[in-house]
């Protein structure tokens with residue numbers, strides 16, 4: 001198997017990003033997701049520019065996105081907070097790893113969590129769910145989404161670590 005190099009995870013801590021950018025928290029250029037997400041995957045911390053999918057219990061567009069080169073990006077999946085099925089499982093996590101995605105954030109559920117935990121990937125989701133989603137080809141890619149009241153647009157930056165997940169209008173980590 002060809003091993004696609006993962007983009008190096010930038011040095012950051014979500015706590016420092018919040019402490020060092022209070023004016024941006026005030027203006028909304030830096031936004032904090034509510035602490036509603038559980039962590040899976042081998043990478044406890046990850047960051048990257050955002051790509052988006054919005055879907056309704058149908059993960060067709062999640063697969064389509066993860067089939068493309070990730071180039072260190074984070075796929076944000078607005079599943080509307082659905083607790084009805086899983087929008088990401090072991091196969092898609094392996095695909096994401098193979099294609100160089102830094103992480104996947106799902107406002108919804110995942111499954112095959114042991115398989116996800118074996119992938120060099122960071123995953124955040126609301127919960128695990130054993131049921132797979134529909135595959136009807138519905139859903140949208142590269143649209144602005146809103147997760148738990150937080151607006152996230154393609155090209156924003158997502159930073160996730162053990163303390164939380166933050167979204168910024170631009171890269172904020174020290175270079």
Ligand SMILES: O=C([O-])CC(=O)C(=O)O
Nearest residue numbers: 088089090091092093132
């Ligand atoms: O394929 C799917 O729809 C979700 C899944 O179970 C996997 O990624 O393994």
